[in-house]
Amino acid sequence: MNLNQLTISQAKKGLKEKKFSSVELTRACLERIKKIDSQINAFITTCEKEALDKAKRADEQLNNLPRRQAGGTIEQLNAYPLLGIPIAIKDLYSTKDIKTTAGSKVLKDYIPPYDAIVVKKLKDAGAVIIGKTNLDAWAHGSSGENSDFGPTKNPWNKDYVPGGSSSGSAAAVSADMCLAATGTDTGGSIRLPASFCNIVGLKPTYGRVSRYGVVAMASSLDSMGHFTKTVEDSALLLSITAGKDPLDATTPEQPVPNYQKSLKKGIKGIKIGVPKEYIEKGLGLEIKENFEVAKKVFSRLGAEIIEISLPHTECANACYYIIQPAEVSSNLARYDGIRFGNDRSFFGDEAKRRIMLGTFTLSAGYYEAYYKKAMQVRTLIKKDFDEAFNKVDAIIAPVSPTPPWKLGEKVDDPLKMYLSDIYTVTANLAGIPGLAVPSGFINELPTGMQILGPQFSEERLFQIGYAYEQSTEWHKTKPKL
């Protein structure tokens, strides 16, 4: 196995046992990027020099650990849980002195003077930042095709989309160009590409992870999450990024549990709900069959499957496509080319559409019929989940109504593109966490499913996801590149 193919867990063990160095691990990722990224287009910026500098310093730390006792070494390593591990950052996150474009020509030369809090936390934990990944511009998209820097291709079949908007991050992890990558999920932008690329994607509870320093899309919906090769790695990353941040007033006091503690507990007796509205109309037949097979795994592992109802599912997408563009139109007002970036004529079509839609629904005479109405429907959608979680511990559901589609298939029809989000937007509207895990292949293209839980139940999601993952082989398969 090449070093870049390791999981974070495996890499940490190898580094600790001195089987290889962080420089060797980082070089393996950089070489992988050089070899295949011209075909995949996962990265907008690769930080070769900065990455190797950090890897060198990580190696110094790893080599200079006090050797007085084994316990001393472990303590030091625990203080830097990602020491020497190469991680990619979605180009929506500000990285100090490293170009940050948000996937848009508006910011194509923008160099932030500060790090996003998530980036700072990862760096403080010892991570090696290997590059900035491609995305739909401003996170507006479900396929990666709205990037102003060319679309990212799905590593499993380069004629197909990897999903979006965190397209580059998903492709990079899936193709072993890095060991993990950050993403954002406002309406499914982590869970969808994770499912399309056969990797694990976490959308944390709204407010669990600080949004400070990340280009804002829809401020009441944006969730800062990540992609990993395994559920165990995902739990490790969340333990680093989660927590109250004085710079983000929407992060509650909620303590951060040890996310890895319950990982291997198993799921005997856990009540898992399946929402009937997600399985009825709109769901492609092959996905339905795949989901039924996945459901049986949970039963076999001892969980109790209970049919539940989320009655307002059908209007969730319409609700989302009023609230999100409204908030987008406000957040993108700052891009006027005065303090940074290019002027507003540099916006792409999708950004313009969403800004106009949002401006319209917030304007005098229309605010009540559209935005206020959507906020009321949002209350009903959240209530559906609150009531469901009185009956079950978690919910499982498909992520996408269809398998990955071909590049170019939906670009000319924005509405068609929006319809890919019907199963993911609900979690963002309710503010609940969702873990996407691989659930197999349809015509050799990956598909996944999501595990949803009440707010701040990530520990439970990891427990359920781990049990499922370990009884399947999907996480061991790699794309042929």
Place this chain on the structure above:
Amino acid sequence: MQINVPHVAKLASLPLKKEEIQKFQKQLSAILDYIKKLNEVNTRNVEPTSQVTDLENVTREDKPNPSLPQAEVLKNTKSKHNSFFKVKAIFEA
């Protein structure tokens, strides 16, 4: 129901070319038709939700903290004068 694209674009300071207006008119119309389905939902006496954290009045001590130096703040602009951002005049002298 149609969105008045030139009007909305002006409100949002979005410079649009003439050819773009028709294209956006058509696309936004279709989207508007889709989101209209919310009218079918009964929302009588339902409180609107603007955020899901239940947090209120999050404040901090009124004490100054270190922030970005001026040079850093001005680093990315195309137009500056001494320690100011230089912008187009709004008023005639």
